[in-house]
Amino acid sequence: xxxxxxxxxxxxxxxxxxxxxxxxxxxxxxxxxxxxxxxxxxxxxxxxxxxxxxxxxxxxxxxxxxxxxxxxxxxxxxxxxxxxxxxxxxxxxxxxxxxxxxxxxxx
Amino acid sequence: xxxxxxxxxxxxxxxxxxxxxxxxxxxxxxxxxxxxxxxxxxxxxxxxxxxxxxxxxxxxxxxxxxxxxxxxxxxxxxxxxxxxxxxxxxxxxxxxxxxxxxxxxxxxxxxxxxxxxxxxxxxxxxxxxxxxxxxxxxxxxxxxxxxxxxxxxxxxxxxxxxxxxxxxxxxxxxxxxxxxxxxxxxxxxxxxxxxxxxxxxxxxxxxxxxxxxxxxxxxxxxxxxxxxxxxxxxxxxxxxxxxxxxxxxxxxxxxxxxxxxxxxxxxxxxxxxxxxxxxxxxxxxxxxxxxxxxxxxxxxxxxxxxxxxxxxxxxxxxxxxxxxxxxxxxxxxxxxxxxxxxxxxxxxxxxxxxxxxxxxxxxxxxxxxxxxxxxxxxxxxxxxxxxxxxxxxxxxxxxxxxxxxxxxxxxxxxxxxxxxxx
Numbered sequence: 126x127x128x129x130x131x132x133x134x135x136x137x138x139x140x141x142x143x144x145x146x147x148x149x150x151x152x153x154x155x156x157x158x159x160x161x162x163x164x165x166x167x168x169x170x171x172x173x174x175x176x177x178x179x180x181x182x183x184x185x186x187x188x189x190x191x192x193x194x195x196x197x198x199x200x201x202x203x204x205x206x207x208x209x210x211x212x213x214x215x216x217x218x219x220x221x222x223x224x225x226x227x228x229x230x231x232x
Numbered sequence: 233x234x235x236x237x238x239x240x241x242x243x244x245x246x247x248x249x250x251x252x253x254x255x256x257x258x259x260x261x262x263x264x265x266x267x268x269x270x271x272x273x274x275x276x277x278x279x280x281x282x283x284x285x286x287x288x289x290x291x292x293x294x295x296x297x298x299x300x301x302x303x304x305x306x307x308x309x310x311x312x313x314x315x316x317x318x319x320x321x322x323x324x325x326x327x328x329x330x331x332x333x334x335x336x337x338x339x340x341x342x343x344x345x346x347x348x349x350x351x352x353x354x355x356x357x358x359x360x361x362x363x364x365x366x367x368x369x370x371x372x373x374x375x376x377x378x379x380x381x382x383x384x385x386x387x388x389x390x391x392x393x394x395x396x397x398x399x400x401x402x403x404x405x406x407x408x409x410x411x412x413x414x415x416x417x418x419x420x421x422x423x424x425x426x427x428x429x430x431x432x433x434x435x436x437x438x439x440x441x442x443x444x445x446x447x448x449x450x451x452x453x454x455x456x457x458x459x460x461x462x463x464x465x466x467x468x469x470x471x472x473x474x475x476x477x478x479x480x481x482x483x484x485x486x487x488x489x490x491x492x493x494x495x496x497x498x499x500x501x502x503x504x505x506x507x508x509x510x511x512x513x514x515x516x517x518x519x520x521x522x523x524x525x526x527x528x529x530x531x532x533x534x535x536x537x538x539x540x541x542x543x544x545x546x547x548x549x550x551x552x553x554x555x556x557x558x559x560x561x562x563x564x565x566x567x568x569x570x571x572x573x574x575x576x577x578x579x580x581x582x583x584x585x586x587x588x589x590x591x592x593x594x595x596x597x598x599x600x601x602x603x604x605x606x607x608x609x610x611x612x613x614x615x616x617x618x619x620x621x622x623x624x625x626x627x628x629x630x631x632x633x634x635x636x637x638x639x640x641x642x643x644x645x646x647x648x649x650x651x652x653x654x
Binding site: 154155156159162164165166170171191198199232 | 246257276278279294295296297298299300301302303304534535538539542557562564569571612613614616617618620621642
């Protein structure tokens with residue numbers, strides 16, 4: 126298990142123990158973290174699991190593929206250079222303390 | 233908390249759960265009870281025709297939300313239970329376990345039920361429908377040892393299953409009574425593209441062909457007799473010929489329907505014709521500002537159920553909310569990502585971006601004034617995402633720019649000459 130932090134726009138932060146290989150989105154859904162939706166179930170069809178990766182972790186996440194890149198243009202809150210779809214962030218063994226910031230809205 | 237300050241939601245899928253959660257988030261302070269017929273905690277439905285079958289996922293792998301979510305939102309889930317009738321004058325619902333629930337507001341998220349194929353032999357073992365998790369589990373069992381599968385209906389469900397089952401090594405034959413596949417949602421151009429992709433994977437497709445009877449032996453289906461006089465061997469038959477809205481509770485509550493067999497009429501706030509009764513999702517009929525006419529319609533999609541549920545929840549809580557989300561749909565078949573936005577207008581014309589036998593490919597549907605009314609994309613999420621904004625804003629688009637696949641859709645709008653921006 127790896128500790129993953131979800132920092133909400135209202136300042137509240139939740140920390141979850143997530144299994145290696147599980148997506149940041151799935152872990153949030155299971156644990157009832159609000160602020161991440163993912164209504165397509167993690168198939169890169171909806172762009173409602175948008176997160177901002179904490180800048181200290183930039184460069185330690187997998188590359189954005191073409192589909193994710195296109196879908197990130199459809200997020201409700203503005204896309205930034207640290208924007209990701211959390212369904213595509215599969216937790217890695219060395220991600221202890223990995224932090225994502227949740228946008229104000231997914232719709 | 234008083235018992236009569238309850239929001240009672242009938243139906244525990246996307247529309248019902250989002251209604252309940254939004255009501256709480258928007259300030260509903262009373263009880264929230266969601267009653268669902270199925271024994272399972274609410275789950276994601278799109279995987280049922282795809283990964284749930286292909287990868288053998290467990291029910292908990294497709295949970296819509298974790299258990300903590302309901303606790304945090306103060307939502308009581310009453311599962312494996314059906315509301316048999318409502319007395320809206322008294323604001324009491326009776327459940328099939330004999331108990332009653334008083335409520336202040338009733339939210340109908342009862343969805344639809346698969347349209348049945350009423351042919352001789354239609355109730356033989358091995359004839360399946362796919363709407364619920366239990367349906368998918370039964371289908372998974374039935375596929376064990378099955379070789380020949382006949383699918384009746386070439387809509388979303390039929391074609392997704394054709395792709396999944398072909399991938400699982402089954403021999404698949406699709407019957408479609410209409411002239412072409414997915415004829416209800418696609419224009420002939422994309423129907424032809426999809427049919428060709430399926431055929432290239434070995435799926436046989438017979439359009440203009442219906443099923444007149446199922447043949448069987450020992451209570452199990454063995455074949456499908458078609459309107460063209462053939463009998464197709466079948467170990468399993470899957471029927472996907474649409475769904476009918478469930479409106480029993482709405483009728484009991486006195487809510488107006490959109491004609492016989494139609495959905496529960498709602499306005500943009502998801503209120504029905506009866507005060508204190510809301511409806512959302514597959515069971516609801518509404519006038520869409522994205523449709524070419526004012527005829528109430530139902531949309532069967534995750535997007536529609538989710539967004540209408542959220543509006544209904546806000547309305548229940550006394551918050552102001554209006555449903556005007558752009559309708560979008562998706563379907564994953566083989567390695568094709570089909571993404572649709574908007575509602576086709578028969579009067580619109582289509583402009584192709586790319587060539588139909590290549591990818592990415594999109595069809596841009598423009599009305600007489602060159603406004604974007606719908607975009608259908610194959611493996612072109614960039615077009616799809618741009619299209620959501622274009623359709624929402626009814627942007628004007630120069631047809632010659634629309635068909636230039638080298639120009640991104642969003643850029644094409646910005647550079648459409650003023651003459652075309654009526």
